[in-house]
Amino acid sequence: MESLSVDEQQAASSSSTSPSAPDTRPTSISPQKRRRVEDSTNAAPHASLLKRMGGPSAGKAGLALDQAEINRRIYEASKGSKYFENERRNDERITRKVEAMLARMDERLRAVPEGGPEWLAIEKKADALASKLESTRDLSRHIVHCDMDQFYGAVELKRDPSLKGKAFGVGKGVLVTASYEARAYGCRSGMATYIAEALCPHLITVPNDMQAYVAASQDVMSIFRRFDSNLAQASLDEAYLDVTDHCRINGVGVDDTIAELRRQVREETGLTVSVGVAPNTMLAKIGSDKNKPDGQFRLEATASDCIDFMHALPVRKVPGVGRVTERILQALGVETCGDIWRLRVRIALVLGDGDLEWLLRYNLGIASSIVEPGKREERKSVGREHTFQPTNDPERLLELLRESADRVAEDLKKLDFVGKRVTLTCKAADFQRFTRDQTQTGYVSQADDIFRITRTLLEHELKIQPGLSLRLIGARVSTLKDVR
């Protein structure tokens, strides 16, 4: 029973107040408070850990080595490091969470036998929810997601053409991007450089130059703005546009419009961009990946095209579904967005109605069709953090905290914000992170105030955890007020 009993009708412009970028995800189940199992360093690696060590962006196509072999090499290279141990702990925690969820599923499935009256009632409710969602589908806009190809790497290539055709990465301790040649060896953004070098011994690494990327980004965004002056910039190298009006006013089809946008970017900046066009932001974003690099993809604006497009799509490809959510869904039997429909009753039983709603949106390919620039007053926090050689010297830690506090105050001043809540962020030498915060009675923005508050929080931690060694310290101010 794969076909949807949902009306194919639509129109009704989305009245949703959701933000322009797809950003919501099913919530995860509550953490369990069971005791951590003891060291199992010598045991064979759990499949999920092997995969986890492959990194969050592992699993893309075009590899010189088999992904399983890459994961094995990454595992070998990182085994025993503090980072690795922390990943192992986190992986165990998720494994326990998934086990607890499966136990709960067994229990619920016993209480609500498949095909029984209660089961059928839940199914009916899920179908009604799907119909309701279907009635909000907006197919009237040409929503565009532009994603620059290998952006930092492309900027570096422009600067140093001798890198062309070579395996190189940008970044120092950690790669922020890898060239397509390096990706073929399994090198990925977010990967430690020493791991990348283990996978690809001839890897060239170049330091990153944010200034250059910001400048290139501004050039590209100003070209995008010719097609939608109201675009939503999602990052330095990504933007959402609504080109419906541009196409109508100029009497140009959307495919030609996008070809023209790509041509202007290529000619004026020497960079290439991949583009997805679809009726909403989620579909456009997934689409921009379809013909990468230097390609464009358009999804036909009909409900059945949207549903078919999502059907075979692995849930992990949906923006907002990360590796933890992927594991939870996998345990339920949900690998693709098509599986969501088949397993809707199980999902409702185990995860609840709220999560079912988001998952049904993925299944149906329904999301916001509203593109608007991020508003300044929507800024939620301003923070700084940095990593250093682990130390337990309290004087040194306070010095480092002072630096973060100074930089946050600088940023707040530049941005004209003051805030009420002050957060201390720490990462211990073993990579475990924690935060401590305090809400003030009045607004703060001065370096001295931010330092004084975070220092008190840090000193308290040092008192209750004597000898605490840290590798990262940061300060953040939130609950902001605009004073511009």
Added chain:
DNA sequence: ATACATACC
């Protein structure tokens, strides 16, 4: 109000 987890680039 606080702490922490997840996600994105």
Added chain:
DNA sequence: GACTGGTATGTAT
């Protein structure tokens, strides 16, 4: 031996 930084948001308590 070695694995970033900045921001948003959801959940639990």
